[in-house]
Amino acid sequence: MAVAEAFGDIIKFIKGKGPDGVRIDNKLFQLHYRLTTFIFLDRASPTTLSTLNCWITTTYTLPQLLDKSDQYPHSDIAYHGIGAHSARAEKxxxxxxxxxxxxxxxxxxxxxxxxxLWKLVEGRRLSSLLQEMQLPVMDPEERRTRLANLVQYLAQTLGSYNGYFFRFVLCELLNVANVFFNFFVINCFLGGRFLRYGPRALAFFIGSGGPGASPMTEVFPKLTKCNFQLVGGSGSVESIDSICVMALNILNEKIYLLLWFWLVLLAAASVLAFAWRVVMMSATAMRVPMLQARARLADVHDLEDLVESVRLGDFFLLSLLARNMDLVAFRQLVTDLARAVTHGQGRRVSRVTAPSAGVGDPQTLIKRAVTHRSAALD
Structure with a gap:
């Protein structure tokens, strides 16, 4: 019971958001660590197993009898892959x-x-920059003040977020590698029969799989054979050839069929998303339309000026801010930031005093920027 409760706590933790509700990644990234992790952990929930000898020893089937299983039950075999055999028969x-x-x-x-890993290296930087502006309800005057502070800070730190971006890309690449690695692990775990498990099962279901046992029965047999020895009444050892009922394989065959199709879809989506990330890194002409989609009604000239002034990591940070801010607030952010970096002191400060990536806490630097701004007004 305690183990089941522990699994439940893990699943709740995976499905929930962070304490500040800030989204530091994208939907596809969430498919990896939320839905896929949930699928694996949910299927890994402990199940009461039989204490029969079949569960504590290795069982076997006879491959040569699978070829005759199209005749079952009108043949001399007991079940798919089960029947009389010689001592030298392949097992x-x-x-x-x-x-x-x-x-x-x-x-x-x-x-x-x-x-x-991404949460670890991200270090709540985005949460510090947002200053709780992701909350749906906030005093308008407080929001304007915090937005002005954010613009002031970003104008000073543009050009320092490339490392932040490349760390995220590395975690995305790790997601892609993770899918292929786990597919390979399952294939080895099931004796090399997982690679074509999905297509073979699908072909069998639609009637083009040919004669013989289904691939699901072949990989996950419901009946197997096992040999174990007993001591007879006279003290002699008696070897018994028995049939084992593998009831749990009725569930396992469907679990791994689901996993096959899910991992293939996830791998395809992950590869396409990573390819799109590479395109985004090289095609700067696409950034203005992307900003327009997130900052509607913003002056296109302001957006063009901003795109010319920011680097790849800066644009990535802006896309994360857009996911956590409402349209009006983000439109105001990019408009004010474009004017700050293209007129007067904003651009000069961003080139001279921009701190290196990962140096300083954003909230502390924002407060310093506001202090300098107040001193200049005095």
Whole structure:
């Protein structure tokens, strides 16, 4: 019971937002560490297993009898891959079922790891910059003051966020590698039969799989054979050839079929998203339309001036700010920032005094900027 409650707490933690409600990534990134981690951890929930000898020893099926399984039950075989055989007959051993919950749990942790690393290196920088402006209700005057402070700070620090951006890209690349790595892990775990598991099962369902047992039955047999020894009444050892009922494989075959299609879709989406990130890094002409989509009714000349003044990391930071601010506030932000960096002191300060990436706390630097601004007015 305590283990089940622990799993429940982990799942709630994964599904929930952070304490400040700030979104520091994108929807696809969330598919990796929220939905995919949830799928693996939920399927890894402990299940009561039989204490029969079949569960504590390796069982086997007979591959040569799978070819005759199209005749079942009108043949001499007991079930798909089960029947009489000689001592030299080829056997396919199954021992994975003992480790399914543990492997699924570790894979769930693996999908959460890139998000944890990004949170670690991000260091709540975006939350500090927003100053709670992501909240839906805020006093208008307080919002204007905080927006002015943010513009002042960004004007001084433009050009220092490339490291911030490339750390995020590295975590995205880790997401892509994670999908392929876990697909390979499952394929090895199931004896090399996971690679084509989805297409074979789909072909069997639509009637083009050919004769014989279904791929689901082949990979996850419901009946297997096992040999164990007993001591007879006379003290002699008796070897018993028995049939084992693998009831849990009825669930395992569907779990791994779901995982096959989900991992393939996630891999395709991740590769396309990473390719789009590469395009965005090289195609600066796309940045003005992207800002227009997030800052509607903003002067296009202001947006063009801003795009000319910012680097790749700066544009990435602006996109994160756009995800956490309402349209009106973000439009005002980019308008004021464009005018600050293209007129007078704003651009000169951003070139001379911009701190290096990762130096200083944003809230502290914002307060310093406001102090200098007040002193200049005095």
């Amino acid at each position: 396919h051993y199954h021992g994975y079922y003992q480790w399914v919950p543990f492997v699924l749990f570790l894979q769930g942790i693996a999908f959460y790891l890139p998000h944890w």
